[in-house]
Amino acid sequence: MNSKHKLCMIPGPVEFHEDVLTSMSTLATSHVSPSFIPIFGEVIELLRKIFCTEKSQPFVVSGSGTLGWDMVASNLIESDEDVLVLNTGYFGDSFADCLQTYGVKVTQVKADIGDRPSLEEIRQALTTKKFKAITITHVDTSTGVLSDIKAISNLVQQISPETLVIVDGVCSVGSEEIRMDEWNIDIVLTASQKALGVPPGLCILIASERAMNVFHNRETPIKSYYASWLMNSYESRKGMYFATPPVQLILALHTSLKQINSRPLELRFQQHKEVSNRIKNSLEELGLKFVPKHREIAANGMTAVYYPEGVKATDLIPKVAEQGVVIAGGLHKVIGPKYFRVGHMGISVTEPERKHVEKTIEALRGNLKDLGCK
Amino acid sequence: MNSKHKLCMIPGPVEFHEDVLTSMSTLATSHVSPSFIPIFGEVIELLRKIFCTEKSQPFVVSGSGTLGWDMVASNLIESDEDVLVLNTGYFGDSFADCLQTYGVKVTQVKADIGDRPSLEEIRQALTTKKFKAITITHVDTSTGVLSDIKAISNLVQQISPETLVIVDGVCSVGSEEIRMDEWNIDIVLTASQKALGVPPGLCILIASERAMNVFHNRETPIKSYYASWLMNSYESRKGMYFATPPVQLILALHTSLKQINSRPLELRFQQHKEVSNRIKNSLEELGLKFVPKHREIAANGMTAVYYPEGVKATDLIPKVAEQGVVIAGGLHKVIGPKYFRVGHMGISVTEPERKHVEKTIEALRGNLKDLGCK
Numbered sequence: 016m017n018s019k020h021k022l023c024m025i026p027g028p029v030e031f032h033e034d035v036l037t038s039m040s041t042l043a044t045s046h047v048s049p050s051f052i053p054i055f056g057e058v059i060e061l062l063r064k065i066f067c068t069e070k071s072q073p074f075v076v077s078g079s080g081t082l083g084w085d086m087v088a089s090n091l092i093e094s095d096e097d098v099l100v101l102n103t104g105y106f107g108d109s110f111a112d113c114l115q116t117y118g119v120k121v122t123q124v125k126a127d128i129g130d131r132p133s134l135e136e137i138r139q140a141l142t143t144k145k146f147k148a149i150t151i152t153h154v155d156t157s158t159g160v161l162s163d164i165k166a167i168s169n170l171v172q173q174i175s176p177e178t179l180v181i182v183d184g185v186c187s188v189g190s191e192e193i194r195m196d197e198w199n200i201d202i203v204l205t206a207s208q209k210a211l212g213v214p215p216g217l218c219i220l221i222a223s224e225r226a227m228n229v230f231h232n233r234e235t236p237i238k239s240y241y242a243s244w245l246m247n248s249y250e251s252r253k254g255m256y257f258a259t260p261p262v263q264l265i266l267a268l269h270t271s272l273k274q275i276n277s278r279p280l281e282l283r284f285q286q287h288k289e290v291s292n293r294i295k296n297s298l299e300e301l302g303l304k305f306v307p308k309h310r311e312i313a314a315n316g317m318t319a320v321y322y323p324e325g326v327k328a329t330d331l332i333p334k335v336a337e338q339g340v341v342i343a344g345g346l347h348k349v350i351g352p353k354y355f356r357v358g359h360m361g362i363s364v365t366e367p368e369r370k371h372v373e374k375t376i377e378a379l380r381g382n383l384k385d386l387g388c389k
Numbered sequence: 390m391n392s393k394h395k396l397c398m399i400p401g402p403v404e405f406h407e408d409v410l411t412s413m414s415t416l417a418t419s420h421v422s423p424s425f426i427p428i429f430g431e432v433i434e435l436l437r438k439i440f441c442t443e444k445s446q447p448f449v450v451s452g453s454g455t456l457g458w459d460m461v462a463s464n465l466i467e468s469d470e471d472v473l474v475l476n477t478g479y480f481g482d483s484f485a486d487c488l489q490t491y492g493v494k495v496t497q498v499k500a501d502i503g504d505r506p507s508l509e510e511i512r513q514a515l516t517t518k519k520f521k522a523i524t525i526t527h528v529d530t531s532t533g534v535l536s537d538i539k540a541i542s543n544l545v546q547q548i549s550p551e552t553l554v555i556v557d558g559v560c561s562v563g564s565e566e567i568r569m570d571e572w573n574i575d576i577v578l579t580a581s582q583k584a585l586g587v588p589p590g591l592c593i594l595i596a597s598e599r600a601m602n603v604f605h606n607r608e609t610p611i612k613s614y615y616a617s618w619l620m621n622s623y624e625s626r627k628g629m630y631f632a633t634p635p636v637q638l639i640l641a642l643h644t645s646l647k648q649i650n651s652r653p654l655e656l657r658f659q660q661h662k663e664v665s666n667r668i669k670n671s672l673e674e675l676g677l678k679f680v681p682k683h684r685e686i687a688a689n690g691m692t693a694v695y696y697p698e699g700v701k702a703t704d705l706i707p708k709v710a711e712q713g714v715v716i717a718g719g720l721h722k723v724i725g726p727k728y729f730r731v732g733h734m735g736i737s738v739t740e741p742e743r744k745h746v747e748k749t750i751e752a753l754r755g756n757l758k759d760l761g762c763k
Contacts, residue, residue: 023417028636030417039637040414043397043404045715046589077452077590079632208633215420216451216590216635256720258453259582261590262402263413264638341419346630 021336024375025343026156026186026317026358027209031267032274035213038267046262047254054269055249055260061272062221065188065211065280066203068195071221074242075268077261078218080185083204084113086220087148087181090230091202094118096147099140099178103131103162104155105346110183114150122146128350129308131160134170141174148179148201153187157346159319159356160307161191165198172199179226185209188219189275190287190316190360201226207264210287210316212271212361216264283365284315290364290372291315294357297376301388306347306354316360319345321353326386328352334385338378395710398749399717400530400560400691400732401583405641406648409587412641420636421628428643429623429634435646436595439562439585439654440577442569445595448616449642451635452592454559457578458487460594461522461555464604465576468492470521473514473552477505477536478529479720484557488524496520502724503682505534508544515548522553522575527561531720533693533730534681535565539572546573553600559583562593563649564661564690564734575600581638584661584690586645586735590638657739658689664738664746665689668731671750675762680721680728690734693719695727700760702726708759712752 023030044051055075062073076082092098095118100111102125111121124132124140132140141149149171151162168180181202184193189210193203200223207217222230227243248255275283295310298320306319313319322331328344332355335342343358345351357379363371397404418425429449436447450456466472469492474485476499485495498506498514506514515523523545525536542554555576558567563584567577574597581591596604601617622629649657669684672694680693687693696705702718706729709716717732719725731753737745 020416023419025419027633028417028419036414036416040410042394042410043402043588045397045399045402045717047717048715077456077592079451079634081632082451206633214417214635214637215633216638218451258455259401259580259589260453261588261638263588264590264635341422343419343421 021339021341022363022371022374023341024358024363024371025341026356027206027360028215029209029212029358029361030363030371031212031214032271032362034274035267035270038270039214039263041263041266044262046259047256051262052249052254053252055265056252058265058269058272059246059250061269061276062219064276065272066193066195066221067197067280068221068223071195071223072227072243072246074220074222074246075260075265076218076242077216079215080204080206080218081109081113082218083183083185083220084110086218087202087204088114088117088119091179091226092117092119092147093233095120097122097144099124099146099149101132101137101149101151101162101167102126103152103158103160104128105157105348106152106155106183106185108348110150110152126160128347129158129160129306131162131312134166137167138170138174141171141178146175146178148181150181150183152183153191153193154314154316156186156317156356158306159314159317161187161312161314164193164200168198168200179229186314186316190284191314192284195221195223207268210360211268211275213264213267216261217268286364287315287360290359291318293372294318294359294376297380301380301383303383303388306350316358318357318359319354320357322355323383323386323388328355330386331355331382334382335378338381340375340378342379395713395715396737396745396748397715398732398737398745399715400730401580401734402589403583403586403732403735404737404745405586405588406645406736408648409641409644412644413588413637415637415640418636420633421630425636426623426628427626429639430626432639432643432646433620433624435643435650436593438650439646440567440569440595441571441654442595442597445569445597446601446617446620448594448596448620449634449639450592450616451590453589454578454580454592455483455487456592457557457559457594458484460592461576461578462488462491462493465553465600466491466493466521467607469494471496471518473498473520473523475506475511475523475525475536475541476500477526477532477534478502479531479722480526480529480557480559482722484524484526500534502721503532503534503680505536505686508540511541512544512548515545515552520549520552522555524555524557526557527565527567528688528690530560530691530730532680533688533691535686535688538567538574542572542574553603560688560690564658565688566658569595569597581642584734585642585649587638587641590635591642660738661689661734664733665692667746668692668733668750671754675754675757677757677762680724690732692731692733693728694731696729697757697760697762702729704760705729705756708756709752712755714749714752716753
């Protein structure tokens, strides 16, 4: 497979480091073995660093990123409580759907496609009723729109400080700055296959002390108590059984987190910004228009961009793939066929010697020129 | 790690085939790539063969086996409906807990430790009220007790044919015979890391046409509709997005299912019986007593056995590990410290040339003799 491997430059899964893949193929290991317990314990500690938090509680469970929505809905919100969902695309729709499935009363602030709700709109929405929580999609993978979670959380502190601030960071953790403690974020949920650089299959959720208190003070008994015990148990380097954790994926996460934490996070975010600008500049030079309305609200780990006039997905994506680079089509319900997406996260960004970005820009530019771009 | 690898002879995770581990380390692959879609499609078809069913709907999702309980509770049972839980150990307790978390009214038929409810007890319970479903732990990993799902399902057909028959097959699928269609089973749920021989991280659930009808006729909208569409989409060799599937684990499952289906399933089950008997005979010869009250109700993929009088877990398990074989301690809430468990599933059974069973018996016998067994 390697010889004909195509670079996976979609907004997740991203390219994986060789050492991460080696961890994925670790021989059978008991989930309570003396070799695995300290590694899982260290994963929990390393995650706190990634999220810039001292005391928040990480959870690492088998699941897709979207399972994080279910974890929020089933553990923190009672049915009939109100939640404010900020919607910047497909994943806002879906988070709202998920909450409603659990009986939660959802109010949405929906931005136009490519835009994000203004702080003024959010301020107004927050004053209409008492919200148990506000959810923000940090980067909506369907539009590439980046939300300003720092400013929004700050606003929530002013207007409705009891409201829990919940961030869907599936497409942002590891590529966008998140300072949980400093910014008063209560929950960040994410998945392994984006900027954390691990194959898909892990849902990672981290909860502030305040969120953990909400969870512990619930009236209804919930399964996740066990998950909380489990994490504490592994962190204190003791094995415990609740459900069998995905050993190989956790070993792979450990490998990746050690790599990520071996360099300053600031440098990592800076690199993602620089690469994002390079890719966006090269597309802009070809006359292309981005889905996000302004560069300032565009994600740094991915780019969503409209095809040139008259060009379809099938004109571009297979051609780029022929040159060894996989990019993604559109996902948004309304504009799906009109745009494509490029992922630029993880080792493709932080290890420039791999030349992933050059190869991607080259394949895009060549084909777009063939399609009539100047 | 390989040079000092200890054989993982616990009741899951089990030893993995080299080709399965190679699949686990597949380079980054898009979940909608033309190379992945047909493989996921074939996985769904291969699963029907494993469960001996023509038309049941398999679901393959990121998760632990226990997520299957949540899938049952949230998709098939309305809160306030009655479910009869047959309890043969820890996993019966936990399945009941999980259902109750969702508001389901649970009635349990609990067997004594090491026993299973008699058909007469089940018959009586079934006549007390109208049950939406009955749950059976096929093999309770905490006791090694095997339930007779064929006889129980037959009884349900006679007494309460509308009741859905739900089998927790986490520790049985791939090592014990399951004939979904012939035996009128509605749901079997399982995990990847047991006899299916794939690292942990996949929850596999298969639903009969009848169960799918119950699910489709629900009043409340549920997320799993998407999962159903997703499976149908991949099976018809089209990509679709709902949540990112765990590509590498699914590739590994594909490799393992192809291996399993390359030989008659009957032979596979026969081999598991033979190996189980060999291990159990060798322990019996040493004077040990099994947790299951009779050999006829003992699982074929694992053995739960009491320590000899005066022997503790720490006397035996680390010593056996020193000889390169990992076995598991007890898990049952009442008798946990009094017994140990050995797994004998998957390639350790079907590929005798690996000598896993011999090595395990040798390590056990040597150490048990040192501890005073005759």
